Amino acid sequence: MTTRKPTKARATSARAPGHAGPSRMPHQLRIIGGRWRGTRLDFPAVEAIRPTPDRVRETLFNWLAPTIGGARCLDLFAGSGALGLEALSRGARAVVFVDRDARIGAYLRETLGRLKCEDARVLVGDAQRCLVDLEGPFEVVFLDPPFGAGLVPAYLAELSSRGMLSPGALVYIESEAEAGEPVLPAGWVLHRTGRAGKVGYHLARAAT
Numbered sequence: 001m002t003t004r005k006p007t008k009a010r011a012t013s014a015r016a017p018g019h020a021g022p023s024r025m026p027h028q029l030r031i032i033g034g035r036w037r038g039t040r041l042d043f044p045a046v047e048a049i050r051p052t053p054d055r056v057r058e059t060l061f062n063w064l065a066p067t068i069g070g071a072r073c074l075d076l077f078a079g080s081g082a083l084g085l086e087a088l089s090r091g092a093r094a095v096v097f098v099d100r101d102a103r104i105g106a107y108l109r110e111t112l113g114r115l116k117c118e119d120a121r122v123l124v125g126d127a128q129r130c131l132v133d134l135e136g137p138f139e140v141v142f143l144d145p146p147f148g149a150g151l152v153p154a155y156l157a158e159l160s161s162r163g164m165l166s167p168g169a170l171v172y173i174e175s176e177a178e179a180g181e182p183v184l185p186a187g188w189v190l191h192r193t194g195r196a197g198k199v200g201y202h203l204a205r206a207a208t
Helices: 054-063 082-089 102-114 127-133 151-160
Strands: 028-031 040-042 073-075 096-100 119-122 139-143 167-178 191-194 198-204
Touching: 028 151, 054 082, 054 191, 054 198, 082 139, 082 167, 096 102, 096 127, 102 119, 127 151, 139 151, 151 167
Parallel strands: 073 096, 073 139, 096 119, 139 167
Antiparallel strands: 028 040, 167 198, 191 198
């Protein structure tokens, strides 16, 4: 009777823990269009940061293509800065980034300096308090607050009441998909909407 030699375990296709797929390593984003296209940026390992997925970002900036060139933009809850940096890359006139985490503020300032971009301002602090000190109006606003906190309606109202928006401004809203379409202030119109996995993304037009 013969005995078989132990066989080596077959390699599996399972990804190693922490693998983020081929397009982005953990804590890294890629600018996908414009003058900085293909540039990869390493952002801080802050748990709350949830960059807008590449596919969603590409769809969003296709929607914004007629508007983003020359626009003044506000990136609330900036996090990795993916949206504001993409806007600058694609010709936005200026972007104000707002985030409460000092590590994110330092990263954004360093990144803007490395990109030799002088058309941006970084504010570190609570988003609602920062709105008090800002001067509008903005043509495009990116609103991507923490999921599950129910902050979208309150910030849409703040943007309207504080005169932060030019007539007919476009406001991008990102939230958990299960929340459905956002409730908009009177006179606003939901211009575009989509879903990618657990992410719901919407483009609203403010009252004219």
